[in-house]
Amino acid sequence: MLLRKFFRTAWSYKAQVLSMVIMIMLGVGVFLGFNMEWYTIEQDTSRFFADTLYADYRIYSETGFTTEELEKIRAIPGVEAATRFLSVNLDLADDSGRSLALDVSENFTVSAFVVTSGAPYDEESGGIWLSDKFAEANGFALGDTLRLRYQGAEISGEVVGLIKSGEHMICLADANQVMPDYRTFGFAYISPKKLISALDFAFYPQINVRSSLTKEEVEKAVGEALGYTAMVVSKEEHAVYKEAQGEATEGKTMGSVLPVLFLVIAILTMVTTKHRIAVNEKLQIGTLKALGFHNGRILRHYAAYGFGIGLLGTALGVALGYWLCSLVMSEDGMMGTYFDMPDWSLWMPAFCPPLLAAIVALLTAVSWLSVREQLRGTAAEALRPYQPKKMKKSFFERGRGWERKRFAVKWNLRDIMRHKSRSAMTLLGVTGCMILLVGGLGMRDTMAGFLDMLDNDISNYTTKVNLVDGVDADAGIALSDELEGDWVYQSGISLDGDTVVLEVYDNARDHIRILDEKNRPIRMEDGGVYLCLRLKDRAAIGETITFSPYGSEEKYTAKVLGYHRSVMTESVAMTKACADSLGIPYGVSAVYTDRSAREIGSDARISGTQDQQQLMDSFRSFTSIMDSMVLILVLAAIVLGVVVLYNLGVLSYIERSRELATLKVLGFRDRKLGSLLISQNVWLSVLGVVVGLPAGVGVLQWLLMALAGEYELKLMLGPTTYCVSVLLTFGVSLAVGLLVARKSRKIDMVEALKGAE
Amino acid sequence: MAIVEFENVTRLYRSGEHELRALDDVSFTLEAGKFVVILGPSGAGKSTLLNLLGGLDSPTSGTIRVSGRDISTLSGKELADYRAAAVGFVFQFYNLIPTLTVYENVELVSEICPKALDAKEILEEVGLGDHLRNFPSELSGGEQQRVSIARALAKNPDILLCDEPTGALDSETGAMVLALLLGMARKSGKTIVVVTHNQNIAKMADVVIRVKNGKIRSIEEQAEPLSAEEVEW
Numbered sequence: 001m002l003l004r005k006f007f008r009t010a011w012s013y014k015a016q017v018l019s020m021v022i023m024i025m026l027g028v029g030v031f032l033g034f035n036m037e038w039y040t041i042e043q044d045t046s047r048f049f050a051d052t053l054y055a056d057y058r059i060y061s062e063t064g065f066t067t068e069e070l071e072k073i074r075a076i077p078g079v080e081a082a083t084r085f086l087s088v089n090l091d092l093a094d095d096s097g098r099s100l101a102l103d104v105s106e107n108f109t110v111s112a113f114v115v116t117s118g119a120p121y122d123e124e125s126g127g128i129w130l131s132d133k134f135a136e137a138n139g140f141a142l143g144d145t146l147r148l149r150y151q152g153a154e155i156s157g158e159v160v161g162l163i164k165s166g167e168h169m170i171c172l173a174d175a176n177q178v179m180p181d182y183r184t185f186g187f188a189y190i191s192p193k194k195l196i197s198a199l200d201f202a203f204y205p206q207i208n209v210r211s212s213l214t215k216e217e218v219e220k221a222v223g224e225a226l227g228y229t230a231m232v233v234s235k236e237e238h239a240v241y242k243e244a245q246g247e248a249t250e251g252k253t254m255g256s257v258l259p260v261l262f263l264v265i266a267i268l269t270m271v272t273t274k275h276r277i278a279v280n281e282k283l284q285i286g287t288l289k290a291l292g293f294h295n296g297r298i299l300r301h302y303a304a305y306g307f308g309i310g311l312l313g314t315a316l317g318v319a320l321g322y323w324l325c326s327l328v329m330s331e332d333g334m335m336g337t338y339f340d341m342p343d344w345s346l347w348m349p350a351f352c353p354p355l356l357a358a359i360v361a362l363l364t365a366v367s368w369l370s371v372r373e374q375l376r377g378t379a380a381e382a383l384r385p386y387q388p389k390k391m392k393k394s395f396f397e398r399g400r401g402w403e404r405k406r407f408a409v410k411w412n413l414r415d416i417m418r419h420k421s422r423s424a425m426t427l428l429g430v431t432g433c434m435i436l437l438v439g440g441l442g443m444r445d446t447m448a449g450f451l452d453m454l455d456n457d458i459s460n461y462t463t464k465v466n467l468v469d470g471v472d473a474d475a476g477i478a479l480s481d482e483l484e485g486d487w488v489y490q491s492g493i494s495l496d497g498d499t500v501v502l503e504v505y506d507n508a509r510d511h512i513r514i515l516d517e518k519n520r521p522i523r524m525e526d527g528g529v530y531l532c533l534r535l536k537d538r539a540a541i542g543e544t545i546t547f548s549p550y551g552s553e554e555k556y557t558a559k560v561l562g563y564h565r566s567v568m569t570e571s572v573a574m575t576k577a578c579a580d581s582l583g584i585p586y587g588v589s590a591v592y593t594d595r596s597a598r599e600i601g602s603d604a605r606i607s608g609t610q611d612q613q614q615l616m617d618s619f620r621s622f623t624s625i626m627d628s629m630v631l632i633l634v635l636a637a638i639v640l641g642v643v644v645l646y647n648l649g650v651l652s653y654i655e656r657s658r659e660l661a662t663l664k665v666l667g668f669r670d671r672k673l674g675s676l677l678i679s680q681n682v683w684l685s686v687l688g689v690v691v692g693l694p695a696g697v698g699v700l701q702w703l704l705m706a707l708a709g710e711y712e713l714k715l716m717l718g719p720t721t722y723c724v725s726v727l728l729t730f731g732v733s734l735a736v737g738l739l740v741a742r743k744s745r746k747i748d749m750v751e752a753l754k755g756a757e
Numbered sequence: 758m759a760i761v762e763f764e765n766v767t768r769l770y771r772s773g774e775h776e777l778r779a780l781d782d783v784s785f786t787l788e789a790g791k792f793v794v795i796l797g798p799s800g801a802g803k804s805t806l807l808n809l810l811g812g813l814d815s816p817t818s819g820t821i822r823v824s825g826r827d828i829s830t831l832s833g834k835e836l837a838d839y840r841a842a843a844v845g846f847v848f849q850f851y852n853l854i855p856t857l858t859v860y861e862n863v864e865l866v867s868e869i870c871p872k873a874l875d876a877k878e879i880l881e882e883v884g885l886g887d888h889l890r891n892f893p894s895e896l897s898g899g900e901q902q903r904v905s906i907a908r909a910l911a912k913n914p915d916i917l918l919c920d921e922p923t924g925a926l927d928s929e930t931g932a933m934v935l936a937l938l939l940g941m942a943r944k945s946g947k948t949i950v951v952v953t954h955n956q957n958i959a960k961m962a963d964v965v966i967r968v969k970n971g972k973i974r975s976i977e978e979q980a981e982p983l984s985a986e987e988v989e990w
Contacts, residue, residue, distance in 0.1 A: 391855055391892035407861065407868050414856035662852040665813060666908075667841025667869045669834060745833075749813045750804075 006304060009284075013277055017305075019647035020270050021313045026643070027266025028317025028359065030636050031259040032352060033324025038251030039349040040329045041339075045169065045244045048341040049235075052166035053081070053112045055208035057218050058238060060231040060492075060550065062470055064203045070106075072225040078213040079221075081109040084204035086195070089173060089466060089608045093147035093154055097597050099608040100134060101168060101187040102148060102155070104195050110208040111167050113189055114342060118142045118161030123191045127160030131171065133340050134186020135162050146188065151468065151604045155190070155198040163189065169341055170243045172618075173610060174466060174590075178568070179338060179618035231492055231550025237499045244339070253706040257699055258439060258633065262640060265432045267359065269644050271366045272425045274306055276651045278370035285374045295375050299368055306367025310360040318356065322346060324632065334625040391418060412680040419655065422648055426684045427691070429644030430729060434692025435699055436637035437725035440630040442700040442717045447623045449716035453519055454567060454619060459612055461485070461511040461592035465600060468607040476588020477506070479605050485593030486511040489579075489586040493547045493572065496538065501571040502549065504579045504586045511592040514573060515565045519714060526577035528559035532566035547572065549584070556582050565714070634728075641732040649681065649740035661749045674741030678734070685733035689726055696725070760915060760948050761787040761810060766819030766829070768805050768971075779805040780816070781971040787964065789915075792939060792982070793950045794962035802971040804920065807952045811844050811918045812836040824915055841869040845909030845947075847938070849921040851901040853893040853908075860889040863908045870912045879907045883937060899930035906938055910945070917942055919951040923958070935961065936985035960988050 084106040147156040168187040486507040808814040863876035923931030
C-alpha cells in the first residue's frame with residue numbers, strides 16, 4: 001500500500017520531482033561531461049602516443065647527427081630506444097600552395113605511425129605513407145603519386161599507405177598555426193632508403209629517444225656522450241604533447257569551476273526542495289506514525305524519494321555527460337578537427353563513480369534527515385501542523401525609513417528573511433546563471449578580441465615565408481630584403497632551467513608588430529629584451545636575465561626593458577641590434593611580406609609559405625570550438641536558471657498560499673498578488689545580477705590566468721555580453737516569475753483558509 | 758431596511774458524476790445593524806452561505822443582493838473590489854500575515870480600501886495599543902483574534918462576516934472576543950453574520966438562521982438576546 005502512496009505522492013509533487021530530476025541530471029551531466037572531456041583527452045592521446053612510439057625526448061643538432069652519435073645515445077643506460085629523425089616541411093610540387101611535413105624515422109623504433117589502410121611500414125619500400133586526413137581532404141588515394149619539392153630537388157613516390165602518427169596528432173605547420181587545416185597542410189613518412197635514393201644523402205637533425213629518465217638526466221648523459229651541449233626537448237615541451245596536455249589542463253580548469261558551481265547549485269536546491277516537501281508532508285508523516293507505522297519504515301518510505309530522484313537524476317546525468325563529452329570528443333565532434341587519432345573511446349575519471357554514489361547517498365540522507373526532523377517526539381506531536389519559525393525584527397527594520405515603506409516591500413523583505421535558505425538558493429541560482437553567462441560569453445569575447453588583435457594589431461602582412469633550418473643570417477636577410485619584408489629568428493633558449501623561445505626581430509617595415517600589455521604597438525629599443533607576459537614574474541623592468549641558447553655553452557645577460565604580449569610561445573624578444581650588441585648568433589626563421597604566395601618563387605632557402613588569411617582561418621576554426629562550448633554553457637545556464645527559479649518559486653507560492661488567500665479574501669486583486677510574487681523574484685534577480693556580474697568577471701579572469709600557460713589572453717567583455725547576460729538573467733527570472741504569478745489566479749480562497757498555519 | 762437578500766440561491770458542486778447540493782434554493786433577508794448567527798451541523802451548508810455572501814464564491818443559480826447590489830453575477834475583479842469595500846472577515850484561525858506586525862496587519866487594508874479607518878486607533882480600541890510592533894507569533898490566540906477583528910473593522914465595511922470566530926479559543930477567551938466583537942459592531946452599527954455550530958453563541962444573536970442539508974430550517978428573531986457575560990459557556 002505504501003508503494004501506491006509513494007507513486008501518488010510523487011505525482012502530487014510532480015513539478016518539484018521533475019525539477020529535482022532535471023537539476024540533478026543537469027548538474028551531474030555538465031559536471032561529468034566537462035570532467036570526462038579532459039580525462040578522455042588524457043587517456044586516448046596517451047594510448048595513441050604509446051601505440052605510435054611517441055618520443056620522450058628530442059635531441060637537436062643543426063649540423064645533423066651521425067650514426068656513431070646515435071649509437072652513443074642508444075648506449076646511455078635508461079634509453080630504451082633511439083632513432084635518427086628528420087621532419088621537414090615541404091611544398092607539393094604542383095604549386096597549389098599545399099605543404100606537408102615529411103618525416104623519416106631511421107630505425108622506426110621511435111616516432112612511428114599506425115596504418116589505417118594500405119601497406120604496413122617497410123624500410124625497403126620506395127613508397128610514401130600519407131596522412132589519411134590530408135589524403136581525404138585533397139583527394140589522394142592509395143596508388144596515387146605524390147611529388148614534393150625539397151631545396152630545389154624533388155621527392156616523389158606512390159602513396160602506399162594511409163596513416164596516423166602521434167608526432168602529428170595535432171598537425172600544425174608551425175607555432176603560429178592553431179588549428180590543423182588538412183586542405184593545406186598534412187604529413188607523410190618515407191623510409192630512410194627512399195630519402196637517400198631521392199637526395200643522395202641523409203641528413204638527420206634530430207635523435208628521438210624513448211626513455212623514462214628525467215630531462216636533467218638525459219641532458220647530462222647526452223652532454224657526456226656527445227661531448228657537447230645539445231638541445232634536448234622533452235615531450236612536455238614538444239608542441240603536440242604540450243598542446244594535448246594543454247587541452248586536458250584547459251578542460252580540467254574549466255571542469256573545476258563552472259560545472260562544480262552547477263553541481264553545487266543543483267544539490268543545494270535539491271536539499272532545500274526536499275526539506276520543504278518534508279515540511280509539507282508533516283501531517284501525513286504524523287498520520288502514519290499515529291496509525292502505528294514504525295519510524296524506521298516511515299523514514300525508509302520517505303528516504304526512497306531522495307534515493308529514487310537522486311538515482312534517476314544521476315543516471316540521466318551520466319547519459320547527458322556521455323553525450324556532452326561525445327559532442328567534444330569524437331571524430332565528428334569539436335576535437336575531431338583538432339586531434340587526429342584513431343581511437344575516440346570515452347573515459348570517466350576514477351573519482352566520478354564514487355562521487356556519483358556519494359551524491360545519491362547525500363540526497364537519500366537529506367530526505368532521511370528532513371523526515372526524521374518531522375518525526376521527533378510523540379505521535380501527537382508529529383500530528384501537529386508544522387510551526388514556522390517565529391518572526392523577529394530583521395536589520396532592515398532598524399533604519400528610520402522602515403515604517404514608511406510600502407506593504408509589498410515590508411512583506412517581501414520579511415518573507416526573504418523568514419525563508420532564508422529558500423531565498424539564498426534563489427539568489428545562488430540567479431548568481432550562478434549570471435556567472436555562467438558572463439563566463440561563457442566573456443570567454444567568447446576574449447577569444448574574439450584575441451583574434452582581432454592578431455588580425456589587426458599584430459599581423460600586417462600577406463604571407464609568412466618559412467625558411468629551411470640552417471639558413472644563415474646573411475642569406476635570410478637578403479631574402480627578406482628581396483621580398484621587402486620583416487624577419488624573425490626563433491630559437492630555443494634555457495631560462496632558469498625552462499625552455500623558452502628567443503625571438504630576434506627586424507620589423508622596420510611594420511609587417512609584424514610587437515604589442516605591450518595593453519595591446520598597444522611598441523617599438524622595441526635596442527638596449528635590452530622584452531619578456532612576454534607569462535614570464536613577467538621572472539624579472540622586473542630594469543632587472544637583468546641570464547639565458548643560454550641550446551647547443552651552446554655561452555650565457556648571455558640582458559636588461560629587461562619591458563613586457564610584450566606573445567601570441568602562442570613563451571618568449572624573450574629583442575631587436576637585431578640588441579642581438580648584435582650581445583653577440584648572440586642568429587639566423588632567420590621566417591619572413592613576413594606583403595607579396596602573395598604565388599609571387600614568391602621557388603627558392604632553396606624557403607621551406608614553405610603560409611597565407612595570413614589561412615592562419616586566421618585556422619584560428620577562427622579553433623574559436624568555433626570555443627563557441628560551441630559557450631553555447632552549451634549558455635543553454636545550461638538558462639535551463640539552470642529556469643529550473644531553479646521555477647522550483648523555488650513554486651515552493652514559495654505553496655508556502656505563502658495561505659497568506660495569498662487571506663489577501664485575496666481581503667480584496668486584493670490577482671494582479672496585485674502576482675506583482676507581489678514577481679517583485680520578490682525581481683529583487684533577488686537584481687541582487688543576483690549585482691553579485692553575479694563581478695563574480696562572473698572574476699571567474700573568467702581566473703580561468704584566463706589558469707589558461708595563461710597556453711595563451712596570453714586579455715580579458716575582454718563587450719557591452720553585448722553585459723547586456724545579453726543581464727537581459728537573459730532578468731528575462732528568465734521575469735518569465736518564471738510570471739509563470740508562478742499566474743498561479744495566484746487559481747488560489748482557492750476557501751480551501752486555503754481551512755486549518756491553522 | 759434589508760442589507761442582505763438571498764433569492765432562490767442554489768450552489769452545486771460537481772465532482773465527476775457526483776453532484777453535491779451545498780445550498781438548495783435558499784431565500785432570506787437580513788436587516789442592517791443586526792447580529793445574525795447561522796447555526797448548523799458540519800456539512801449543513803453554513804460555510805457555503807458565508808462564502809457566497811462574502812464574495813468568495815458565486816451561486817450556481819439565484820440572486821444575492823447586498824445593500825441593493827446584485828453580487829451573484831460579478832466578475833472576479835468586481836468581486837475582489839466588493840470584498841475590499843463591503844465586507845470584513847474574521848476567521849477561525851485568524852489568518853494574520855505572519856511577516857507583518859500587528860499594526861501593519863491592520864494598516865494593510867488601506868492598500869485596497871479607500872475608506873479605511875486609522876489602524877492605530879482601532880487597535881487601541883481592541884486593547885492592543887501596546888502590541889503595535891509585535892508580530893502575530895508573539896501574541897496569544899485571543900490577542901491574534903482581536904487583531905483579526907481590528908483588521909475587519911478597519912475597512913469600515915457594511916457587514917462583518919465571522920467564520921467560527923471562537924473555534925480556536927478557549928471558552929473564556931472566546932467569550933471575551935465575542936463581547937468585543939459585538940460591542941464594537943453595535944457601536945458602529947455594523948451588521949454581523951457569524952457562522953458557528955456553537956449553540957451558546959446563538960443566544961446572543963438578534964436573528965438565528967438554522968441550516969441543515971443545504972436548506973434553511975428556521976429563521977428566528979430574538980427580542981432580548983443575552984450579552985456575552987450572561988451566556989453560560
